[in-house]
Amino acid sequence: MSRANAGTKGVPRADRELQIVRAACEVFGTVGFAKASVAGIAADAGISKPLVYQYFGSKEGLFLASFNYGAETLAAEMERVAADDSVGLERGLRTLDGLFRTLEPQPWLWRLLFDPSAPDDGEVAAARAVYTDRITRLAVEGVGELMRLVGDDDPLDASALTAVWMSAVDALITWWLDHPEVTPTQMTERCHRLIAALSGAALPAHLMVDLGAG
Amino acid sequence: MSRANAGTKGVPRADRELQIVRAACEVFGTVGFAKASVAGIAADAGISKPLVYQYFGSKEGLFLASFNYGAETLAAEMERVAADDSVGLERGLRTLDGLFRTLEPQPWLWRLLFDPSAPDDGEVAAARAVYTDRITRLAVEGVGELMRLVGDDDPLDASALTAVWMSAVDALITWWLDHPEVTPTQMTERCHRLIAALSGAALPAHLMVDLGAG
DNA sequence: CTGAGGTAACTTACTCCAAGGTCATATCTC
DNA sequence: GAGATATGACCTTGGAGTAAGTTACCTCAG
Incomplete structure (x- = not known):
């Protein structure tokens, strides 16, 4: 063959696209959009750069497809949990549990x-707005119940606590990614203990109770 | 004058460096290292690009100087608060209060x-390690007291809670930057209420008390 | 059955540009 | 003149994006 495997009719477009998107998710989610290179993603996916451009148009187009793929996965999981009837911190803990399990095989989706x-x-901002809305809505709802x-x-209190909550989720997931030997189940148990600790520490001394640190 | 103000012996090096670093802090802290352009920073500081290179050697060198400037400011403030004798969440709240006041005139230092x-x-990583250590040490210490x-x-619980705490601080400051009409004092009060809310929500119902939401 | 043309998949080898970094030189003070 | 402050014009590079061509499968007329 004069040129590598040029012209191999091989893989149907839909399959190839999925394969490229999966490779792109890992790269974008690991090093971020700015530092990722289209040529590198193409290499990871085992194909050449122009094919990426033929299918996705631009680096931004490729990111958009990857973002939608990952965001849909995560938003769906959070909505599934939200459909349960738990409230307050219990609902938060179940959301975390669901996320740990969903992210186990593909942790980079979170980033x-x-x-x-x-x-x-452009389109990326629009897509992010859509998913940010979907996800923030759930957080706002959960925090609202808790505040009630x-x-x-105070609506600003609710807004700030929503930000803190989402940030705490982020921190816990990030911490988990740095401790790969910890299982999702152990993480969920840990989250329960941390909530208990925070709660205990905030209590006036005369009300302190052992909320279980084991 | 044939060339703008070339050769103007004008400003002594130390003064110029400070002026450049301050402009750089704002740009780096606002758009981030990657998206910042040296030419842009030079323009903001009112001087030309080669002067930046003459004084700081490279974009990285300029960032290093800016980082040290900003990190020292913040680390010093946190250590000041840590030297007080408050413990647990009270210490956390005082740290937040100190940060709000320090950041008021130059919010971008946080980012x-x-x-x-x-x-x-390289050197940037080394500098970040130094300051991350200094700051994390304070958080670890505070969280350790709280856990005790x-x-x-459980040391992993402490590690995870430290990550959550630092992330919560980040979230609160970020939220504040998005609500510029809120004063540092109001933010500190808000943080008190949020702690109370979290604590109240985690309590078994029979222990619930009004911890003050006003 | 067969082979010519149509089209999808795929690549090599470019162009282009923003931004990091450098050089030679000019002007000021001492 | 020596040395510090300062700049316009240049060089360089990495990575986004493109042009043009190559190969393989499919279909359908003869």
């Missing part, structure tokens, strides 16, 4: 969702 | 500290 180096205009539970009705 | 697009090797308070002695 893909919040990539700060991704373009902040404790009698705080 | 500078945790810029994900900064180089992760509630009787959880």
